Amino acid sequence: MVPEIIERVVFSTEDIAKRVGELGEQISQDYLDGAGRDPHRRPLLVVGLLKGALPFMADLTRRMHVPMEYDFMAVSSYQGRTSPGEVRILKDLDSPVGSRDLLIVEDIVDTGHTLEHILRRLRAREPASLKVCTLLDKPARRQVDVPVDYVGFTLEENLFVVGYGLDYAELYRNLPYIGAVKPEYILNHDRPGD
Numbered sequence: 187m188v189p190e191i192i193e194r195v196v197f198s199t200e201d202i203a204k205r206v207g208e209l210g211e212q213i214s215q216d217y218l219d220g221a222g223r224d225p226h227r228r229p230l231l232v233v234g235l236l237k238g239a240l241p242f243m244a245d246l247t248r249r250m251h252v253p254m255e256y257d258f259m260a261v262s263s264y265q266g267r268t269s270p271g272e273v274r275i276l277k278d279l280d281s282p283v284g285s286r287d288l289l290i291v292e293d294i295v296d297t298g299h300t301l302e303h304i305l306r307r308l309r310a311r312e313p314a315s316l317k318v319c320t321l322l323d324k325p326a327r328r329q330v331d332v333p334v335d336y337v338g339f340t341l342e343e344n345l346f347v348v349g350y351g352l353d354y355a356e357l358y359r360n361l362p363y364i365g366a367v368k369p370e371y372i373l374n375h376d377r378p379g380d
């Protein structure tokens with residue numbers, strides 16, 4: 187049953203599975219055509235941003251066919267409460283990233299502040315390469331320019347969505363589809379849970 191706060195399903199379980207499969211194939215090919223050709227190169231380090239990227243990363247990496255390791259970062263953003271775009275690292279990577287190929291897996295890029303902060307921190311550690319894959323992109327809301335290499339779906343409308351990792355006040359991450367929240371539940375477009 188679709189929860190009361192959801193207006194409509196934007197991307198179904200089938201839509202997501204199909205797109206994630208395409209992304210997995212594309213990323214694998216790009217990696218194998220590039221860094222993956224070097225037999226001495228260390229495996230790709232896939233960096234998931236907790237908590238929202240969890241289902242996406244699990245599905246995406248199982249559709250990829252390159253050697254890889256997992257690592258995770260957790261950040262919290264303070265949009266709307268303190269200075270705009272302030273980002274705090276709650277959990278940093280376990281692995282050193284110097285000279286490694288990194289793929290950041292993100293649930294959604296909205297204003298871009300979170301990603302911009304993470305990219306700045308990781309670039310300072312001088313990885314061999316740094317790419318970004320986001321399930322969803324909201325380009326119309328961007329405040330800072332951030333490079334995104336792979337996008338699952340672009341949200342043209344000013345929607346707040348939940349499901350497949352994305353939350354509303356920490357709820358609904360487990361929905362197997364992505365649904366738009368009814369406008370009456372959205373006070374502003376900052377994270378409702380913040």
Ligand code: IMP
Nearest residue numbers: 295296297298299300345346347352353
């Ligand atoms: P940014 O720093 O503005 O790009 O925000 C990125 C973070 O905001 C994401 O990782 C999400 O946690 C959250 N966010 C932005 N838009 C949505 C949405 O539509 N649904 C759920 N979370 C969102």
